[in-house]
Amino acid sequence: MPIKPDLILKTVMRDRPRLHGYAWVVVGDPDAADDVLQEVSLLAMQKADQINDEAHLQGWLRETIRRQGMALRRKRFSQAAQLSTEVLAMLAEVTDDVINEEHAARKHALRHCIELLGDKSRQTLAMRYGQGMKPAEIAEQTGRPTRSVYQMITRAHTSLRDCITKQLSAKGDA
Amino acid sequence: MADQPRDIFKPEFLEAYLLGRLTEEQVQTLDAHLRRDAATRRQFVRATEIMSMVRDEFQGRAEQGTVQSHEPLLADFDQLLADLSRMEAAASVIPAPACPADDAIEQEDANDAGSRSAHDLAAVGGYALRLALSSRPAKRIYAYAGVAAAVLLAFVLFNPFGGNEDATDAPFATDHPNDSIKPGPVGPALNSPVATLTATHNAEWAGGPASAGLGIGDELHPNQRLTLTAGFAEITTARGAIAIIEAPATIEFTHNNNALRLHTGKLMGICETETSKGFLVRTTHMDVIDLGTRFGVQVDADTTGVHVFEGDVAVSPPDALDPQQGAQLGIGQSASARAGGPPIIAQADPDLMFVRDWTAVTSAPKVTGPIRYTASVPTALDFNQTEADDHILLIPEHNGLRLSKDIPVSKAELLDGHRFRADSKVPAGTVVDTYLLHGDIVGDDPDKGINFRGSIRFDRPILGVIANGIDLSRSHRALGLKGVTYPGMQVTSIVAENAGLEKSFEDKTVDAFVISEDRRTLSVAFDTGGSVDQLRVLVLDDEEKPTN
Numbered sequence: 001m002p003i004k005p006d007l008i009l010k011t012v013m014r015d016r017p018r019l020h021g022y023a024w025v026v027v028g029d030p031d032a033a034d035d036v037l038q039e040v041s042l043l044a045m046q047k048a049d050q051i052n053d054e055a056h057l058q059g060w061l062r063e064t065i066r067r068q069g070m071a072l073r074r075k076r077f078s079q080a081a082q083l084s085t086e087v088l089a090m091l092a093e094v095t096d097d098v099i100n101e102e103h104a105a106r107k108h109a110l111r112h113c114i115e116l117l118g119d120k121s122r123q124t125l126a127m128r129y130g131q132g133m134k135p136a137e138i139a140e141q142t143g144r145p146t147r148s149v150y151q152m153i154t155r156a157h158t159s160l161r162d163c164i165t166k167q168l169s170a171k172g173d174a
Numbered sequence: 175m176a177d178q179p180r181d182i183f184k185p186e187f188l189e190a191y192l193l194g195r196l197t198e199e200q201v202q203t204l205d206a207h208l209r210r211d212a213a214t215r216r217q218f219v220r221a222t223e224i225m226s227m228v229r230d231e232f233q234g235r236a237e238q239g240t241v242q243s244h245e246p247l248l249a250d251f252d253q254l255l256a257d258l259s260r261m262e263a264a265a266s267v268i269p270a271p272a273c274p275a276d277d278a279i280e281q282e283d284a285n286d287a288g289s290r291s292a293h294d295l296a297a298v299g300g301y302a303l304r305l306a307l308s309s310r311p312a313k314r315i316y317a318y319a320g321v322a323a324a325v326l327l328a329f330v331l332f333n334p335f336g337g338n339e340d341a342t343d344a345p346f347a348t349d350h351p352n353d354s355i356k357p358g359p360v361g362p363a364l365n366s367p368v369a370t371l372t373a374t375h376n377a378e379w380a381g382g383p384a385s386a387g388l389g390i391g392d393e394l395h396p397n398q399r400l401t402l403t404a405g406f407a408e409i410t411t412a413r414g415a416i417a418i419i420e421a422p423a424t425i426e427f428t429h430n431n432n433a434l435r436l437h438t439g440k441l442m443g444i445c446e447t448e449t450s451k452g453f454l455v456r457t458t459h460m461d462v463i464d465l466g467t468r469f470g471v472q473v474d475a476d477t478t479g480v481h482v483f484e485g486d487v488a489v490s491p492p493d494a495l496d497p498q499q500g501a502q503l504g505i506g507q508s509a510s511a512r513a514g515g516p517p518i519i520a521q522a523d524p525d526l527m528f529v530r531d532w533t534a535v536t537s538a539p540k541v542t543g544p545i546r547y548t549a550s551v552p553t554a555l556d557f558n559q560t561e562a563d564d565h566i567l568l569i570p571e572h573n574g575l576r577l578s579k580d581i582p583v584s585k586a587e588l589l590d591g592h593r594f595r596a597d598s599k600v601p602a603g604t605v606v607d608t609y610l611l612h613g614d615i616v617g618d619d620p621d622k623g624i625n626f627r628g629s630i631r632f633d634r635p636i637l638g639v640i641a642n643g644i645d646l647s648r649s650h651r652a653l654g655l656k657g658v659t660y661p662g663m664q665v666t667s668i669v670a671e672n673a674g675l676e677k678s679f680e681d682k683t684v685d686a687f688v689i690s691e692d693r694r695t696l697s698v699a700f701d702t703g704g705s706v707d708q709l710r711v712l713v714l715d716d717e718e719k720p721t722n
Contacts, residue, residue: 047669
């Protein structure tokens with residue numbers, strides 16, 4: 001029996017960070033990952049009669065994100081270095097293991113850790129994601145080199161990942 | 175860019191990869207680690223999910239004026255799903271109402287009410303899902319709030335997006351010879367936005383109400399006309415086609431949500447999604463319809479030229495009714511047309527210059543004056559090959575090049591006769607970005623001369639410039655690009671020698687350059703006459719300390 005459209009909606013919305021994260025890995029750009037996720041989700045709606053159940057949907061979404069993401073990356077970011085197809089497939093397999101794991105806890109930890117960031121890092125992330133500014137635009141507005149902006153965003157993300165891991169680890173130990 | 179040994183993996187590679195900041199070698203290192211280490215793969219997946227959550231979180235914070243948190247929305251969403259389920263069940267038993275605007279559809283719908291309703295339900299759900307998955311939280315909210323109403327609408331109108339199809343298609347989609355290219359089902363009402371300004375770089379707009387206060391994210395409406403006087407702008411149509419506009423250019427929007435008029439100037443069209451296929455660029459001389467591709471269009475007073483970089487495009491005279499007047503172009507093909515005439519197909523014109531993607535735009539230094547940055551490199555830079563009377567070109571050559579030998583450069587104006595001489599060297603091993611400034615006015619009239627004055631602002635220190643003709647000619651071997659013809663190509667050539675700058679030459683030319691105190695800005699004066707003028711700029715590639 002084909003999957004119902006409402007279950008597709010529910011699954012895609014619930015798993016958005018995971019699916020978007022995977023699309024980001026494949027296509028290499030968060031905004032382009034949005035495009036991929038939107039297109040793939042629409043496609044899932046259109047092909048609902050060919051998808052059997054949620055497990056089938058999960059695999060179908062992964063594979064379609066990978067295929068469409070790679071095509072988009074080839075066209076839009078052809079000069080950017082890319083992970084191999086084999087590794088992208090391996091990452092898709094890992095994604096399944098992480099479903100729903102500590103999601104709410106991680107979100108809570110994320111908010112806590114963001115408050116621990118330095119003002120400049122927080123401000124840079126807010127400009128990048130909150131206002132949708134490209135790193136070059138942030139650099140132009142703040143008078144800093146574009147590379148420094150990239151470095152700050154990278155470090156902020158790394159710090160947040162480390163912080164969240166520690167937070168969750170401490171909670172687990174407690 | 176610092177090199178990374180292949181066998182060293184750093185944890186921050188995970189985030190740096192997602193930000194597109196890894197070198198090819200570093201990506202290979204990451205790939206190898208991910209391939210052999212399950213723990214690294216797991217760590218990477220966690221990192222990607224966290225990065226997406228960070229992005230969502232900051233987007234949510236940016237919208238705090240309208241949204242306090244995502245949780246209430248999710249509660250609404252659950253309600254919405256319940257409504258969807260109820261309506262889907264109802265679709266199989268409720269007869270579909272007629273659509274008064276279309277008798278044929280009415281009959282079809284009456285015969286197939288249940289399945290059609292389910293189909294529309296999926297379509298509306300898909301549309302809502304597109305909005306709901308938008309990167310902008312505000313749009314998600316509207317989607318959550320509006321989707322129930324949209325679903326209800328699906329039971330009232332069988333063609334929920336087709337009510338203004340005429341308005342959507344107007345003025346020029348339905349009568350085009352290529353019948354297979356028609357707008358998709360999602361179209362705007364008469365005054366609905368048909369495009370969005372999605373990015374700008376060094377952009378300046380001509381005055382007037384249409385462009386006053388124009389900012390990224392602004393929606394663009396039918397009949398809105400914009401003149402870009404400097405820099406670049408990226409516009410995304412409601413159907414997802416991307417147009418990168420390069421100044422100077424004037425564009426105008428119509429009721430078609432996947433089209434624009436290009437009155438003058440240059441654009442790169444990028445259509446990579448199914449919905450964006452059929453993107454139409456209309457000029458005075460030609461209609462250009464995308465068939466899933468990447469193409470450039472350039473318009474001046476007399477001619478429109480189009481060049482296909484990927485895929486195919488269909489070209490025809492504007493509003494052509496006869497399919498025979500149209501033609502299809504493939505990769506590497508160009509076409510040009512004058513008013514009233516059919517497009518004439520030719521092979522690629524190497525002098526056509528279009529920025530290929532937005533990444534190339536944003537890496538551009540900030541320029542002032544008659545200096546035009548071009549992200550694509552002309553292949554012919556010898557005398558009388560790439561000419562213009564209204565600008566000089568700033569051409570990016572290398573990014574992250576590690577010098578294999580010392581390169582003599584000038585940091586200040588020191589003269590050797592009437593030519594500049596090098597006063598220092600950039601040592602071998604330094605990683606640099608290089609640019610070439612190129613000025614060559616039209617024709618070779620020895621009495622003709624044009625003064626160009628402008629400046630270039632880099633975000634990294636300028637290591638020096640190569641202004642001496644001989645040094646410049648010698649540097650082509652180490653710093654020039656393969657496949658590009660430079661002046662003379664012989665050290666002893668007079669043309670090559672004259673291609674550099676001169677302080678004075680028979681009392682006619684007074685070329686000059688100044689590097690600012692912070693070493694970020696290069697101001698130049700080209701007095702370009704009977705020869706080409708060129709200057710190569712070396713910029714430190716990374717935040718490495720210069721080793722002069």
